[in-house]
Amino acid sequence: MAEELSGILEHVEAIGGLDLDGVEPTTHVVTLENVLRPDEPVPSLDRDRALAGAPDSAAGSFRVPSPQA
Amino acid sequence: MTDPRLLTVAEGLGEIAAGNMSGDEWFSAYADTPDELGAYLWRPQGDDRGPLPATAGDLAGVPVAVKDIFCIEGLPTTAGSRILEGYVPPYTATAVEALLAAGAGVLGKTNMDEFAMGSSNENSAYGDVRNPWDPVRVPGGSSGGSAAVVAGGLAPCSLGTDTGGSIRQPAALCGVVGMKPTYGSISRSGMIAFASSLDQCGPFTRDVRDAALLLAVLGGRDHRDSTSIGFPAPIALPSREDLSGLRIGVPRELSSDAEGIEAGVREVFDRAVALCESLGAEISEAHLPNARHGISAYYVLAPAEASANLSRYDGVRFGLREEADTLDEMYERTRSAGFGPEVKRRVMLGTYALSSGFYDAYYGSAQRVRTLIARDFAAAFDDFDLLITPTSPTVAFELGARAADPLAMYMSDYCTVPMSLAGIPAISIPAGTAEPDGGGPELPVGLQITGPAFSESLILDAAHAIEGAVGFDHRPKLQGSAS
Numbered sequence: 001m002a003e004e005l006s007g008i009l010e011h012v013e014a015i016g017g018l019d020l021d022g023v024e025p026t027t028h029v030v031t032l033e034n035v036l037r038p039d040e041p042v043p044s045l046d047r048d049r050a051l052a053g054a055p056d057s058a059a060g061s062f063r064v065p066s067p068q069a
Numbered sequence: 070m071t072d073p074r075l076l077t078v079a080e081g082l083g084e085i086a087a088g089n090m091s092g093d094e095w096f097s098a099y100a101d102t103p104d105e106l107g108a109y110l111w112r113p114q115g116d117d118r119g120p121l122p123a124t125a126g127d128l129a130g131v132p133v134a135v136k137d138i139f140c141i142e143g144l145p146t147t148a149g150s151r152i153l154e155g156y157v158p159p160y161t162a163t164a165v166e167a168l169l170a171a172g173a174g175v176l177g178k179t180n181m182d183e184f185a186m187g188s189s190n191e192n193s194a195y196g197d198v199r200n201p202w203d204p205v206r207v208p209g210g211s212s213g214g215s216a217a218v219v220a221g222g223l224a225p226c227s228l229g230t231d232t233g234g235s236i237r238q239p240a241a242l243c244g245v246v247g248m249k250p251t252y253g254s255i256s257r258s259g260m261i262a263f264a265s266s267l268d269q270c271g272p273f274t275r276d277v278r279d280a281a282l283l284l285a286v287l288g289g290r291d292h293r294d295s296t297s298i299g300f301p302a303p304i305a306l307p308s309r310e311d312l313s314g315l316r317i318g319v320p321r322e323l324s325s326d327a328e329g330i331e332a333g334v335r336e337v338f339d340r341a342v343a344l345c346e347s348l349g350a351e352i353s354e355a356h357l358p359n360a361r362h363g364i365s366a367y368y369v370l371a372p373a374e375a376s377a378n379l380s381r382y383d384g385v386r387f388g389l390r391e392e393a394d395t396l397d398e399m400y401e402r403t404r405s406a407g408f409g410p411e412v413k414r415r416v417m418l419g420t421y422a423l424s425s426g427f428y429d430a431y432y433g434s435a436q437r438v439r440t441l442i443a444r445d446f447a448a449a450f451d452d453f454d455l456l457i458t459p460t461s462p463t464v465a466f467e468l469g470a471r472a473a474d475p476l477a478m479y480m481s482d483y484c485t486v487p488m489s490l491a492g493i494p495a496i497s498i499p500a501g502t503a504e505p506d507g508g509g510p511e512l513p514v515g516l517q518i519t520g521p522a523f524s525e526s527l528i529l530d531a532a533h534a535i536e537g538a539v540g541f542d543h544r545p546k547l548q549g550s551a552s
Contacts, residue, residue: 001414004475008418011476012365015434018441025436026443028266028296029492030253030522035295049159055390062385067396 073098074222075544078131078279081225085130092122092130092174099132099176099224105548106199108208108217110137111145112177119144119175126172127286134224136215137178138185139165139270140259144175148261149183149193149211152407153388162259163291164228164270171286176224179214183409184379185235185263187211188481191472192411199468200243201546203510206465209239209481212273216243219273222545226283227273232264233367234460234485236271237497241460241515244499244541246274246532250284251522252492253298256291264374265296267367267489275543277498277533281306284525305526307533312348315531318355318453323484328361329462333503337514338459341500344538345457355449355456359441363487364479366442369422369435370490375412376419382407414475443491450521455531458484460497460515464505488519495519498532499541513541 047060056063073095076084084090100113113119119141122130135141138148140158147153161169169175182192190198190213198213200206201221208217212229216239219227229236231249240247248271255270262268272283285304291297319342325335346352384390384403391402408416422431449456462483471478488495500516516535520528 001410001417004414005417007476008368008414008479009421012368012431012435015362015365015369015438016430018362018434018438020434020437020441023437023440025433026439026490027436029443029490030251030296030298032253032296032298037292045159052159053156053387055384055388064385065393065396065399069395 072547074102074547076225077275078225078282081131092124095130096122096132096174096176102223102548104223106201106217106221106223107196108180108198108214108221108223109134109177110147110180110195110214120169122174123172126170128168128282129172131173131226132176132224133168133173134176134179134215134218134227135165136181136212136227136229138181138230138261139228140261141165141175141178144178146178147195148185149181149195150407150412151194151389151409152382152403156388160259163256163293164260164287167286167289168228179212179218179227181214182211183412184261184375185211185230185232186375186411186415188234188238188478189466189471190214191468192409194409197468200465201548202244202465202512206467206512207242209242209461209465211235212239215273216240216245216247219243219245219275220545222547225275226279228270229273230260230268230270231489232267232371233489234482236273237485237495237515237517238461238481240273240497241513242465244513245543246277246280246496246498248272248280248284248496249489249494250288250525251494253296254300254523254525255287256289256294256297258291258293262378264371265378266374267371275545277307277496277529277536280496281529300525301523302526304529307529309530309534310537312345312350312531312534315350315455316453317345317350317352318449318456319352320355320357320360320449320456320458322357322360323458323487327459327462328483329480330459331463331503331506333505334459334461334463334514337501337503338516341516341535341539342457345535348534348538355453357442357445357449357487359438359445360487362438363442363490364483366435366438366490367482367486368418368479369431370439372415372419373422373432374419376416376423379412379416411475439490442487446487446491446493455518455520455528458517460484460517464503464512464514466505484517493519493522494525494528496528496532498536499543500539501541
């Protein structure tokens with residue numbers, strides 16, 4: 001895996017040699033202004049259904065092991 | 070009547086309208102055919118069924134296969150990953166909802182590279198997909214199953230996703246039509262995220278007219294995806310029989326000078342260029358000087374976005390959990406067991422590219438290269454209406470041929486990645502067949518046609534004219550029969 005990653009990084013580093021001074025970075029390809037909508041409450045996903053796919057749940061919440069041993 | 074599996078979407082709709090066939094009969098003809106390709110991950114069986122075709126709507130009665138990256142309420146959705154084994158989503162993707170609202174029914178969920186990362190479908194956790202043209206070869210990827218079902222007579226059309234070529238490349242390798250529309254034209258809601266600034270869904274069909282029929286239904290603004298904008302004008306059904314008056318550019322960087330182009334692919338492409346000229350197009354050389362940096366930029370940006378998107382698979386809310394004594398240990402065990410090697414590779418690459426100290430050198434530079442590539446296209450479209458390139462440098466390769474060399478696999482997307490980075494639409498249509506380098510069977514070669522953002526109707530029109538002149542036999546390679 002380490003060798004593969006090095007090979008990929010070597011290829012990717014080709015862009016390091018380009019003159020990119022003054023070039024704006026692209027974060028989004030389509031020109032979009034802020035998208036606004038009225039702030040109207042609508043029903044969201046039912047709690048039981050949201051929990052249905054969880055590996056473990058209790059008391060209406062996701063249950064996980066303790067952060068500490 | 071002929072075998073219903075031979076009908077295109079438009080032909081099937083015609084037979085239904087004429088009363089020669091019902092939507093159920095069309096659906097059953099496919100659903101009853103055994104899947105010898107490994108192309109489906111889920112199909113209706115007995116009472117275990119998904120949404121069935123309806124009798125009203127623009128696509129009433131049309132059976133459609135859906136890439137397993139789209140959530141459909143009540144149906145298992147894995148994105149080709151072990152980490153989502155057994156996951157059943159509580160809602161349906163907007164794109165799928167649009168097809169269902171138009172009367173289509175779901176024939177199945179199709180196999181794919183894990184989280185859409187791959188170009189051969191060999192990264193699926195659920196087995197390989199075989200190319201209907203030659204079962205020892207890959208169908209391409211990541212939407213390998215969606216391409217194979219259309220080419221192999223297991224569906225008349227399907228839905229796929231394309232981040233760097235994942236619709237166009239498998240369409241080329243399987244000899245079908247695949248289109249990635251403009252970024253933002255179709256909602257991504259309910260489509261499992263890989264690289265959000267690049268992901269876009271689109272159709273696989275057997276001809277260009279069918280691609281237009283599906284796109285017309287799929288496009289639209291969706292309040293659940295704030296990056297969706299829909300198409301500014303309705304998608305027109307293609308009608309052109311020639312290319313007169315169109316200026317078509319051939320970028321050297323993505324054709325004659327592209328890396329790893331096979332001799333057979335080059336020949337078929339050169340013939341297609343000559344054909345466009347004979348159809349009345351004004352052809353000349355175009356330049357995309359930064360396109361050759363596409364793969365480098367893409368393999369920074371896509372893994373970086375993926376490393377963030379895939380952090381949600383942590384064994385807490387859905388999917389696999391590997392039990393452990395502490396939370397951190399549970400995360401680690403779950404992700405180690407649930408993700409395959411290519412996904413791990415990309416999460417590591419992406420995390421590295423985003424890490425402090427390396428962010429500017431990798432992610433920042435890649436975003437700037439993205440700007441340069443988009444500018445190249447914009448400049449080219451000052452002089453040309455459309456650009457054409459080969460879709461894939463090679464025809465379908467053998468299973469296992471590239472699996473050990475990730476970089477060689479990444480080069481499969483050499484000609485398709487630049488359009489993804491620029492967010493512009495592109496279609497792949499079959500342009501003929503060629504032998505692979507070193508000999509072998511005649512296999513399909515794709516022609517890629519691209520244009521400015523939201524030029525889908527023009528692209529489809531030109532593709533329709535070229536398709537008619539190429540005369541490719543687009544009948545599927547039927548499974549479960551001697552033919």
